[in-house]
Amino acid sequence: MVLRRVRLVLLVITLVVLENTVFRHLRIFDAIPALCLIATVAIAYEEGPQTGALFGFVSGLATDMLLSATPAGLSGLSFALTGYLLGVLQGGVIREVKGISPLLALVGGLIGGTIFLVVGGIIGVDGFFTLAQARIVIVAAVYDAAIAPLVFAFARWANHDPDRDRGWR
Amino acid sequence: MVVYRREGQRRSLLLVIVISSLLIVTIDSRGNGLIDSFRSGFRDAISPVRDVVEEAFSPVRNLFGGVTDYGDLKAENQELKRRVTKLEGKLSRERAVGGKVGELETLLDLPTAEDATGVAARVVGAAAGNFERTVEINKGSSSGVFVGRPVVAGNGLVGKVTTVSATLSTVTLIDSPSIGIGVRLENSNVNGLTEAHTGEREILLKFLESQLGPCQEASPLDSCISENELVFTTATRDGAFPPDIAVGRVVSVDISTTELEPRIAIRPVVNLDDLTYVKVLRWPDPKTTKTKTS
Structure with missing residues (x-):
């Protein structure tokens, strides 16, 4: 249990660092993937809405610590809500399908990005209600989908708990 | 009953998080201040990992850049050769008047970008996420970097330091909506x-007083705006940026029937998406300020 938590912390730090360093050079149409958001979707898919929301909140706050133009807590809120929604979907609608990670990351990216923009716009962050931003949310969601299998595999490793004897789907 | 309780727990947790x-x-x-301290502490803590x-x-990045940008590099190379030839001619013409300008600047005691000393820094990261235009540099207050200092890279303006911790600083880039720069047109x-x-x-350019339209074939260059024209920081008293630093190049001048003024778009001369080393200028330079006040 402790080891799992350590690995989850390691997962968040690694993804934040990668997003902040490596992926800033790998922009596609000005967008980079939201790695912690993809990990949140992966955890929510595995563990359900409660853990998904909690993990999303923590990983979102870690992401917020490296932002300065938007207030801290904005990513935490949008990631937590995305984790919760995807967790609920997983429990009620989505069946266990192999290779579903890109679709989940796409949906998660769209939901997370939209919540981020809408809440950010409402609290007064400049220039959030524009077509350019909507385009970035869409491109980033597609990018999320493309690299989802890698992030899901990493999240699967971090979340693995032999005591519970549960397999990852 | 158990299901309802679990559902209730879920919603309570979500409510607490929201x-x-x-x-x-x-x-x-x-x-x-507390959240700012957390931010600075977190950035400083992961800074060594980010550096590594x-x-x-960097080798993978160079390879990726080389492969994906091969066509662009070839075209850019040709364009640069053409520009070098043109600039060599211009330089020789301007050399004749350059000495006189320098003398006049000294006489009038005008500070210039050359007066400003600086701190060289390496870019170690960019803002996580898609909605922010900042980069992180590996020099902070312990190296003499302070909020508000202008940042340049080789051939042009990059941005302004907006937050500083002991070992890191955040630079808000010039294509961020939070920055407005006073500029002048080259011609x-x-x-x-x-x-x-x-x-x-692309950054839009708004005129302060005179309105200029796009250059036609016969129009003199100093009465219109031409594509590829450079845009420099302007000289203002207590300005945030030193004068005469290249900011961008005009990429389009569009006249719309519905707008009163033309839409002028400029593209930064520095590639803000691929910064490696930058220089934080000590501006206003303490030495210059001292000389002026004494």
Whole structure:
């Protein structure tokens, strides 16, 4: 249990660092993937809405610590809500399908990005209600989908708990 | 019954998270030292890891850039050769008047970009996420970097330092909506102000007084705006940026029937998406200020 938590912390730090360093050079149409958001979707898919929301909140706050133009807590809120929604979907609608990670990351990216923009716009962050931003949310969601299998595999490793004897789907 | 209880627990947790997030957002929006300290501490803590990852990734990045940008590099090379020839001619013409300008600047005691000393820094990261135009550099207050200092890279303006911790600083880039720069056009010297929009790489130019239209074939260059014309920082008293630093190049001048003024778009001369080393200028330079006040 402790080891799992350590690995989850390691997962968040690694993804934040990668997003902040490596992926800033790998922009596609000005967008980079939201790695912690993809990990949140992966955890929510595995563990359900409660853990998904909690993990999303923590990983979102870690992401917020490296932002300065938007207030801290904005990513935490949008990631937590995305984790919760995807967790609920997983429990009620989505069946266990192999290779579903890109679709989940796409949906998660769209939901997370939209919540981020809408809440950010409402609290007064400049220039959030524009077509350019909507385009970035869409491109980033597609990018999320493309690299989802890698992030899901990493999240699967971090979340693995032999005591519970549960397999990852 | 168990199902209802679990459902209730889920919703309570979500409610706690939402309220906590909104609380943090509100506190940070009003400017709270505690959250700023957390930010600085977190950045400083992961800074060594980021340095290592950035360094380790550089060969892959160069390879990726070389492969994907081969066509662009070839075209850019041709364009640069053409520009070098043109500039060599211009330089020899301007050399004749350059000495006189220098003498006049000394006589009038005008500070220039050359007066400003600086701190060289390496870019170690960019803002996580898609909605922010900042980069992180590996020099902070312990190296003499302070909030408000202008940042340049080789051939042009990069941005302004907006937050500083002991070992790191955040530089807000010039294509961020939070930065407006007083600029002048290369040929006409008409003053304007830059206006950036989130999610757009091109920066708009708004005139302060005179309105200029796009250059036609016969029009003199100093009465219109031409594509590829350079835009420099303007000289203002207590300005945030030193004068005469290249900011961008005009990429389009569009006249719309519905707008009163033309839409002028400029593209930064520095590739803001691929910064490696920058220089934080000590501006206003303490030495210059001292000389002026004494």
